[in-house]
Amino acid sequence: xSYPSQLDALHARVAGSGLVASPHGYVLASDRALGTADGxxxxxxxxxxxxxxxxxxxxxxxxxxxxxHRDLLTAAVGHALxxxxxxxxxxxxxxxxxxxxxxxxxxxxxxxxxxxxxxxxDAAEAADDRVRWARHQRLCAAGxxxxxxxxxxxxxxxxxxxxxxxxxxxxxxxxxxxxxxx
Amino acid sequence: xxxxxxxxxxxxxxxxxxxxxxLDALCREVxxxxxxxxxxLDADPDAIGTxxxxxxxxxxxxVLMPPEYRTTGTGPLPSQGLSGVSCVAWVVIAERLAYGDxxxxxxxxxxxxxxxxxxxxxxxxxxxxxxxxxxAGPTWxxxxxxxxxxxxxxTELQATITPAADGDGWLLNGEKxxxxxxxxxxxxxxxxxxxxxPWGIEAVLVDxxxxxxxxxxxxMVGLRGARISRMRFTDMYIPAGRLLGAGRxxxxxxxxxxxxxxxxxxxxxxxLAIGVTHAVCDYVRECRPGLRGQAAGRLGDVVDRSLxxxxxxxxxxxxxxxxxxxxxxxxxxxxxxxxxxxxxxxLAAELLGPASxxxxxxxxxxYRDARAFEFMEGTGNLHRQGVFQGVLRGExxxxxxxxxxxx
Numbered sequence: 001x002s003y004p005s006q007l008d009a010l011h012a013r014v015a016g017s018g019l020v021a022s023p024h025g026y027v028l029a030s031d032r033a034l035g036t037a038d039g040x041x042x043x044x045x046x047x048x049x050x051x052x053x054x055x056x057x058x059x060x061x062x063x064x065x066x067x068x069h070r071d072l073l074t075a076a077v078g079h080a081l082x083x084x085x086x087x088x089x090x091x092x093x094x095x096x097x098x099x100x101x102x103x104x105x106x107x108x109x110x111x112x113x114x115x116x117x118x119x120x121x122d123a124a125e126a127a128d129d130r131v132r133w134a135r136h137q138r139l140c141a142a143g144x145x146x147x148x149x150x151x152x153x154x155x156x157x158x159x160x161x162x163x164x165x166x167x168x169x170x171x172x173x174x175x176x177x178x179x180x181x182x
Numbered sequence: 183x184x185x186x187x188x189x190x191x192x193x194x195x196x197x198x199x200x201x202x203x204x205l206d207a208l209c210r211e212v213x214x215x216x217x218x219x220x221x222x223l224d225a226d227p228d229a230i231g232t233x234x235x236x237x238x239x240x241x242x243x244x245v246l247m248p249p250e251y252r253t254t255g256t257g258p259l260p261s262q263g264l265s266g267v268s269c270v271a272w273v274v275i276a277e278r279l280a281y282g283d284x285x286x287x288x289x290x291x292x293x294x295x296x297x298x299x300x301x302x303x304x305x306x307x308x309x310x311x312x313x314x315x316x317x318a319g320p321t322w323x324x325x326x327x328x329x330x331x332x333x334x335x336x337t338e339l340q341a342t343i344t345p346a347a348d349g350d351g352w353l354l355n356g357e358k359x360x361x362x363x364x365x366x367x368x369x370x371x372x373x374x375x376x377x378x379x380p381w382g383i384e385a386v387l388v389d390x391x392x393x394x395x396x397x398x399x400x401x402m403v404g405l406r407g408a409r410i411s412r413m414r415f416t417d418m419y420i421p422a423g424r425l426l427g428a429g430r431x432x433x434x435x436x437x438x439x440x441x442x443x444x445x446x447x448x449x450x451x452x453x454l455a456i457g458v459t460h461a462v463c464d465y466v467r468e469c470r471p472g473l474r475g476q477a478a479g480r481l482g483d484v485v486d487r488s489l490x491x492x493x494x495x496x497x498x499x500x501x502x503x504x505x506x507x508x509x510x511x512x513x514x515x516x517x518x519x520x521x522x523x524x525x526x527x528x529l530a531a532e533l534l535g536p537a538s539x540x541x542x543x544x545x546x547x548x549y550r551d552a553r554a555f556e557f558m559e560g561t562g563n564l565h566r567q568g569v570f571q572g573v574l575r576g577e578x579x580x581x582x583x584x585x586x587x588x589x
Contacts, residue, residue, distance in 0.1 A: 074579050079587055081574065098567075105569035108579055109514045118489030130479030131486045138483075159587045177479070 003072060003163035004030035007170060010064045020061040022174045062132055062175055069139045069167040070114040073146065076160040077108055080149050103145055110142040129177040136171040143168070199496070202274050204260035209275050212238040213282030217544065220283025223407035224547050227399065228366070230289040230407060234320050238279050239290045243320065245275060246293040251313040267301070269446055269499040273453040277492070280457030284551055285407030287454060288362055292316070295325035295447050296371040299385050302442040303427035303435060308387060311424075315369055324370035326358035326388075326413055327440055334560060336440040339383060341374040343420060352376075352420040354386060354394065357412070360557075364411030365399040371426070372415065373440050383436035387424040394418025404550030445507045448559045449499045452519035455555040456495065459488045459519070462526040462548060466533055469542070477533055484526050491518045510572025513565035520555035520562065527552045 001009075008030050011019045019027050019034075027034070081104070084095040094100055114135065143164040147154035154161040198206040219233045233239055244252045246267055264271055279287045293300075293316055300312045315321055328334045329341060341356025354374060358364070369389050376384045390397065396414040422428075427435040463485050467473065473481060494515040501508045527549040531538050539546045556562055572578030 077573065077579060078581065101570040102563065102566040104573055105514075105566035108573045109518055109569055111579060112511075112514055113487060113490045113494070113518065116490040116493045118486075118493050128482065130476075131482045134479060134483035134486065138487075163587075 003068070003166045004032075006068050006072075007166075008033045010061065010068060014061045014064060020058070020174075023058065023178070024173075024176075026173050028170050028173055065167075065170060065174055066114065066132065066135055066139065069136065069143075069171065070111055072160070072163050072167055073107070073111050073139060073143055076143070076146050076164065077104065077111065079160050080104065080146055083150055083153065100149060103149060107142045107146050110138060114139060129175075133175050133177045136175045140168050140171065198274055199270060202271055205264065205271060206274050206278065208260060209238075209241070209278035210281075212236070212241060213279050216279065216282030216286045220286050220407070221543070221547065223283075223285050223289055227289065227406045227409050230286075233286070234291070236286075238282065238286065241275065242279070242287065242290045243292045243316070245271060246297050247313055247316055248309075251317045253317060267297070269449060269502040270496065273449050273495055273499045276450040276453035277457040277460075277495075280454040281461045282457075284454050284458055285405050288405060289407035289409065291320040291322045294323045294363070295443050296323045296369075298443040298446040299325065299371045299426060299439045300387070303385055303430065303439040304387075305427075305429065307423065308426060312369070312387065321369065322363045322367040324361050324364045324367040324411075324413075325443060326361045326364065326370060326372040327444075328358060328360050330357055330359045334444075334564075336373060336383060336437055337380045339373055339375045341372065341415065343374050343376050343384060343386060343425075346419055350422045352386065352422070352425065354388070354415045354418040354420050357414050359412050360400070361411050361413050362408045364409065364413045365397040366409050367397075371443075372413075373436060376436075380437050381432040381435070383440070385426040385436045385439045386420045387426060388415075388418070388420070392418065403553070404547075405554040408554070444559055445509060445512055446502055448512045448516045449495050449502065451555060451559045452491065452495045452498075452516045455519035455523035455552070456488050456492050458523045458548060458552050458555075459484065459526040462523075462530045462545070462552075463488070465542075465545065466530045469534055473533070480529060481533065484522060484529060487518070488522050488526075491515060491522060495519065508572075508577075510569055510578045513560075513568030513572075514578070516559065517562045517565035517569070520558075523552040523555050 007028065011029055011033070014020055019029050021027050081095065084100060085093050087094045089097075147161055147164060150159070150161070153159055156162075215236055216238055219229075219236065222229050223233075230239075245264060248267060249265065276287060293312075297312075300309055304312065316323070326341075327336060327339075329339060332338045332340060339356075341354070341358065343352040343354050346353050354372060356374060358372065364370075367390055369387065372386050372388050374384055374386060376382050388395070394416050395418055396416070397411050399409045399411045402408075402410055426439060463481055466481055470477075494511060498508060498512045498515050501511070527545070530545055531549060534542060534545065539549060569578060
């Protein structure tokens with residue numbers, strides 16, 4: 001299932017027949033769900049919150065986005081292992097190179113940490129918008145690191161580059177904490 | 183400015199396994215007394231001798247020993263969770279006491295890593311010899327694996343044991359480097375080679391009072407209390423009975439013992455790093471209670487990740503106690519915890535403003551100390567390899583193919 005379809009499923013879990021809007025009034029869902037023209041060809045459309053569930057259960061949806069992003073990266077690691085094992089350089093698979101192995105280890109550890117649940121009171125203390133944004137940024141960084149391992153193929157829209165981009169875009173819309181540096 | 187924070191938010195007992203709550207509470211209480219001695223130890227590592235009566239120091243002597251060798255003269259121990267030697271209990275203790283001061287943890291007398299080797303390989307006589315020495319009074323121990331030029335690659339050791347002239351014992355020769363407490367220890371374990379190949383590695387018990395050892399503390403930038411040392415062994419006589427695991431198959435002796443030892447203690451190194459991370463984050467919060475915006479977000483991010491790493495540590499330690507250690511998980515927890523401790527100190531130095539490392543002596547010391555976790559019990563590079571192997575074998579991440587991408 002593609003990222004837009006996963007996102008639709010998350011909307012449905014959290015808002016039933018409606019769609020969850022971002023804190024700034026935007027809605028992202030599949031073109032099919034929004035009934036929009038396919039502007040980018042990537043399958044994700046945007047709309048205004050006026051036609052959707054106002055506000056919505058934001059925290060649950062936001063946490064769900066992080067889970068989607070994490071699961072997407074988990075799948076992308078498997079894709080990268082197959083890709084790098086099949087690419088040869090100087091007579092050996094790219095996967096045998098220490099730097100590539102170290103990069104994969106770092107990415108995998110980030111994913112594993114994202115899947116870990118700390119103790120409840122501690123988590124409650126930490127789970128504010130900024131911390132959630134930081135988690136998103138770390139997943140973005142891990143995704144970018146992974147895409148670098150895939151070279152030019154990372155830009156092909158039929159590969160993980162598309163879904164990873166869409167996860168970044170969705171997080172930017174729904175998880176950005178705003179500018180409150182005063 | 184604050185110099186102790188042992189009851190601050192990040193030491194809340196929320197995530198501690200329920201059977202260890204009493205032990206956790208005790209550690210939180212006694213850790214508060216370690217900040218001052220930690221500073222003293224930084225200036226004079228041998229000052230540890232004046233702090234042996236501190237409850238936190240005495241506690242460490244007890245919990246890594248089998249219950250039958252524990253003494254009551256060093257203060258009460260909670261009974262729950264300590265019916266045996268538990269890795270989960272030890273990681274809880276390590277984190278809480280490191281919140282007080284990691285140097286004091288590492289400088290304290292007690293069984294340390296060598297206890298895991300003795301547990302893994304020792305016969306009844308060898309265990310008794312080791313534990314009775316420890317029970318007799320404050321005793322420092324060491325675990326000597328790392329060598330100059332070879333690092334901690336256990337299969338490439340160059341220190342040797344060769345048959346002694348009496349035809350019974352052994353002669354130990356070689357050099358070990360970066361050995362914690364090596365220059366102050368009374369006994370310990372040395373990993374060495376008896377014959378070529380991985381199964382030629384052995385572990386021997388060493389009494390440092392016997393001739394043939396020259397041990398020197400190295401001048402260190404941080405964690406000075408740990409007395410990280412160079413140890414040179416020259417024809418040191420090792421009685422036959424101190425070759426650990428002599429009656430075991432060769433594949434279950436030296437190399438196996440080294441691996442078991444490192445697996446057992448790596449989670450606690452991660453815990454030391456998390457304890458330091460939390461101490462630093464609490465320190466920043468106390469110094470800058472009005473922290474807001476991006477600065478607060480960055481600090482909160484470090485806290486968030488530290489709590490997740492702590493959950494990994496508990497999971498890893500529980501696997502060890504269950505007899506099913508997950509080396510990939512242990513590696514991930516250790517490398518991430520070490521990196522977090524460094525990141526926390528660097529962030530604190532930034533958030534507390536210009537010259538913060540001059541104006542906050544505790545932070546300055548902790549800034550130096552935190553770097554050591556990266557290389558203790560295996561560097562980050564080694565642990566990245568461990569995680570990668572887990573990914574490759576499908577043991578570290580859940581399998582997932584949902585998007586159905588084309589190559």
